[in-house]
Amino acid sequence: MRPVYIVGIGQTPVGEQWERSLRHIAHDAVIPALRDAGVEQVDALYVGNMLSGELVGQEHVGALVADFVGLRGVEAYKIEAACGSGGAAMRTGVMAVAGGLHDVVVVAGVEKMTDTIGKDTTAGLAMAADQEFEAAEGVSFVALNALLMRRYMYEFDVPHSAFGHFAVNAHHNATGNPNAMFPKAITLDTYRKATMISDPINLMDSSPICDGAAAVVLASEEVARTMHNGRRPIRIAASTVATDSLAVHDRRDPMQLEAAWISSRKAYQQAGVTLDDIDLFELHDAFTIMAALSLEACGYAERGRGVRLAEEGEITIEGRVPVATMGGLKARGHPVGATGVYQIVEATLQLQGLAGRNQVRDANIAMTQNIGGSGATVATHILVGE
Amino acid sequence: MSVARTWRTRRQRYSLVGERCEYCHNAIFPPRDVCPHCAEPAQKEYTMSGRGTVYSYTTVFDPPAGFEAYAPYPVALVKLDEGPMVTAQLTDLDPDDVRIGMPVEMVTRKLSEQGDEGVITYSYKFRERLERQAVAA
Numbered sequence: 001m002r003p004v005y006i007v008g009i010g011q012t013p014v015g016e017q018w019e020r021s022l023r024h025i026a027h028d029a030v031i032p033a034l035r036d037a038g039v040e041q042v043d044a045l046y047v048g049n050m051l052s053g054e055l056v057g058q059e060h061v062g063a064l065v066a067d068f069v070g071l072r073g074v075e076a077y078k079i080e081a082a083c084g085s086g087g088a089a090m091r092t093g094v095m096a097v098a099g100g101l102h103d104v105v106v107v108a109g110v111e112k113m114t115d116t117i118g119k120d121t122t123a124g125l126a127m128a129a130d131q132e133f134e135a136a137e138g139v140s141f142v143a144l145n146a147l148l149m150r151r152y153m154y155e156f157d158v159p160h161s162a163f164g165h166f167a168v169n170a171h172h173n174a175t176g177n178p179n180a181m182f183p184k185a186i187t188l189d190t191y192r193k194a195t196m197i198s199d200p201i202n203l204m205d206s207s208p209i210c211d212g213a214a215a216v217v218l219a220s221e222e223v224a225r226t227m228h229n230g231r232r233p234i235r236i237a238a239s240t241v242a243t244d245s246l247a248v249h250d251r252r253d254p255m256q257l258e259a260a261w262i263s264s265r266k267a268y269q270q271a272g273v274t275l276d277d278i279d280l281f282e283l284h285d286a287f288t289i290m291a292a293l294s295l296e297a298c299g300y301a302e303r304g305r306g307v308r309l310a311e312e313g314e315i316t317i318e319g320r321v322p323v324a325t326m327g328g329l330k331a332r333g334h335p336v337g338a339t340g341v342y343q344i345v346e347a348t349l350q351l352q353g354l355a356g357r358n359q360v361r362d363a364n365i366a367m368t369q370n371i372g373g374s375g376a377t378v379a380t381h382i383l384v385g386e
Numbered sequence: 387m388s389v390a391r392t393w394r395t396r397r398q399r400y401s402l403v404g405e406r407c408e409y410c411h412n413a414i415f416p417p418r419d420v421c422p423h424c425a426e427p428a429q430k431e432y433t434m435s436g437r438g439t440v441y442s443y444t445t446v447f448d449p450p451a452g453f454e455a456y457a458p459y460p461v462a463l464v465k466l467d468e469g470p471m472v473t474a475q476l477t478d479l480d481p482d483d484v485r486i487g488m489p490v491e492m493v494t495r496k497l498s499e500q501g502d503e504g505v506i507t508y509s510y511k512f513r514e515r516l517e518r519q520a521v522a523a
């Protein structure tokens with residue numbers, strides 16, 4: 001397999017983009033990425049997206065975006081794996097270049113979630129779950145995460161307030177990210193007083209509904225060497241995807257994200273790294289409970305102890321395991337199908353020393369992990385600055 | 387859910403008909419034709435007793451489209467006595483009384499209605515097990 005490099009990045013501010021359609025939002029990330037890479041033509045475009053059909057009434061998004069960004073003619077399609085769509089699109093792009101089928105590809109993630117009203121968006125997001133035996137019973141996606149959180153609190157004797165450190169950290173980091181949806185610091189008190197949405201999950205446990213797009217240009221080593229944008233070359237040292245049962249009730253142990261375990265272990269092996277080598281971890285904090293379960297599944301903490309890392313300050317930019325360094329899903333925002341690509345863009349900025357006051361010192365190796373549904377698809381990437 | 391889909395899953399929704407794997411003997415619900423435990427074919431029907439305990443629970447305040455009329459409503463993961471776990475609404479109880487580990491039993495209740503002309507879907511919901519209530523009283 002050939003080494004694959006990130007040679008260009010682009011992202012839009014995350015938020016409610018009333019004046020921009022799905023296609024425009026995608027454009028606003030892809031064009032800057034192409035410009036950043038200094039290329040006008042690519043071999044393929046892979047678009048991560050979850051809900052274009054349900055929320056915008058638009059499928060066939062690959063060709064739509066290709067045409068709209070001036071790439072008419074290229075191979076293009078949408079990659080869907082619920083909230084893990086961006087990570088899955090990334091994996092597809094890596095396979096194409098690493099396998100020698102293409103030399104330069106664009107991977108984009110785009111989501112438009114604010115054209116619909118709340119209950120329809122809620123029903124759309126529930127499509128990440130088992131439609132016949134979870135969603136059909138009236139269980140929302142938030143409620144599924146609430147079921148996990150309640151059980152976690154019971155099984156490991158963790159008070160709700162302990163999860164607040166994840167939200168406080170995410171919001172703090174978002175204040176240094178010009179593209180974040182909520183660049184506003186919060187306190188543990190804000191967290192404790194937040195509106196309950198599906199007990200024990202409150203508004204501050206939960207990532208927001210929003211619009212956004214991010215894009216990266218990937219190239220083979222040979223092509224990457226001819227590009228000189230003056231920035232540090234970023235190599236993709238690992239790219240893995242693993243799956244689990246769609247439904248929480250079908251998991252061997254709902255308190256263990258098995259796909260995150262498999263995907264991360266394969267990634268460590270591919271990259272030849274251990275946890276100690278990784279300088280930052282863009283995890284999938286769609287809900288605070290997911291942040292805790294991810295840290296445990298990836299080996300950062302024992303079962304039931306993921307929250308401790310947050311409590312002890314280990315997850316801050318100065319900590320041992322900086323997470324959500326640009327605000328994470330909680331405060332940068334979670335435009336579902338785009339999130340996995342935002343994580344890659346942000347990890348690249350960190351490795352290139354371009355993260356401003358959120359810069360993790362001496363960042364050389366970064367991990368990103370994008371989770372589809374309540375844990376059924378997990379895409380892990382490890383990036384290395386050379 | 388569409389009429390056809392509701393009809394297709396009626397035996398699961400009305401009487402918890404699942405399977406028992408002939409190779410590893412695990413009970414399976416809902417039926418899935420390939421055993422999730424040993425990956426062998428699993429096609430032998432087996433009906434769950436409908437008794438179980440609450441593994442976890444929450445309340446849906448912000449329901450998906452189709453369930454607006456019922457919110458807020460309690461939902462749970464119920465661990466059936468036979469082994470499988472199901473996601474279902476709780477019924478006939480005060481949400482504040484629900485506890486993890488609470489014994490529950492399956493009952494049939496209206497799940498949703500699609501307008502005045504549309505199909506009415508019935509499904510399993512779980513209530514606190516009656517015999518326990520009697521003992522407690």
Ligand SMILES: [Zn+2]
Nearest residue numbers: 407410421424
């Ligand atoms: Zn079996």
